[in-house]
Amino acid sequence: MFVALRDIRFARGRFALMGAVVALITTLVVFLYGLTGGLAADSSSAIAGLPAQDVVFGAPQGATPGVSFSNSSVSAAQQSAWESAPGVGSVSPVGIAMSRLTTAGSASSVSVLGVPAALLPPLTAGTAPGAGQVAVGQKTASADGVTVGSTVTVGARTLTVSGITADRSYGHAASVWTTVPTWQQVSGATGPSALAVDPGSADTAALDRAQNTDTVSRGSALAGIDGFSAEQGSLQMIQGFLFVVSALVIGAFFTVWTVQRRTDIAVLKAVGASSGYLVRDALGQALILLLGGSLVGAGVGLAGGALLRGGGMPFVLGAATVAVPVLAMVLLGLAGAALAVRRITSVDPLTALGANR
């Protein structure tokens, strides 16, 4: 990269400008990536954190079951059939409903989950809820001034807080946890919304056919949360567009840069440089630009993300938040640059001798 490094040093203004563009796009992608992850967690962490391999959705006899927590309802007969099926490891009912939690002086939207104690998130204080009791997340407890032993109203039912759990949420509402019978009283439902199962060696497809249920992995079950797929799909589409834009911008820059360097390229070819040498040199230049720009952009994105998260915005800060956007920017940018610098191969060294004279 003898020429590449010296070109960057010589045309530092142009490369700084282009590096700033790469940095800005990377910052935007890191923001989006962190927000996408944060919104996903805000929408689904109660389900994603369930200690179960699969989720079984049910439908009344004659209706077609589908992956939707809102539409799903598992009957006692279906639950019993799954529990007694040979080879099934474990079956736990899960009830989900949206409601309102009211304390003295405050009210907030919550998702109410009715589950056995084994499916509860980790308790940080108190005990698992029994009949007429509820466990709330740390943020809810802190925001509403709730402690173990406090009385809260969930929907129309008054419940006693038995414990404080790690924070989980469903459908962008903080989750509170209670038993399935208490959940039925709060929600008015006659049976659980779904079953959390460890299928063991059971033939789940055969069980689904026999019981009119639909079994999917826990990860696939997230699509059953209202709005989850549309929300994530929109954000991921914007990320994709940004990656395409970055590749086009890098490609356009190196197209112009290569055209401007045609005389230099012709001279280098005339004095014996191979096209391979020149292409490697140009791609090395693109790699330096992309790495420099994307790492600066990722740093800015992370710092901005930390500020957003401090302000209460859902934002996931992690290795993937940086690594995926940086890697994608570098790879797609290199692809754009490769399309541009292939023009090097068509430069005729004869032009260095003034072949147009």
Next chain:
Amino acid sequence: MSTVTLTTGLTLRDVVLTYPDGDRRLTALDRVSLSVAPGELTAVVGPSGSGKSSLLAVASTLLRPDSGQVLIAGADAGALSPRQATALRRDRVGIVFQQPNLLASLTALEQLLVVENLRGGRARAAHGRAERLLASVGIADGKQYRRPHQLSGGERQRVNIARALFAEPSVLLVDEPTSALDHERGAQIVELLADVTRDYATATVMVTHDRALLDRADQVLEMVDGYLG
């Protein structure tokens, strides 16, 4: 005209080169034969369009003739693949361009070191040799660290010559080296070319239309309409 075959210089035998020109072909080189021995400066003069640049293009392997033979340091350029021809040009042929064609981002010293780099050598190891070569053509006292826009026209042409010599070529091809210079500086450049031809024992071919600068040439040939005589 000499047709003696040289093993280390430059030999062209009955070279014919034509270009498409509408429905017919234009003959740029018509059975051109030329031999230049190591340490010999041959000047080729002629008007614009007479075929001088085509002669250099063929002699530098940048163009393959329709027929005839081009021998560079004993190697038959016509028998080489494009990759081999590039390697031959890199290792055996030095080109002094009409315009210095120096790379704007490189200092005078780096214009030479890039030649070492593209030959696969270590630029740092060649630093001393490049400085000595530049000094021998009059680029010293800090001028070797200047970029092209910080040098005069004559100095740029001297760097151009040093770059062509850096790979220690057998053949030095010089294209109108004084066209952008005044008479005095042009004469100095031709003097320098004559000196380096002796000192580096290159077979040098210089094409020019300036007949006032030919007294240092060992052999002067005239080119008219593709004929060399």
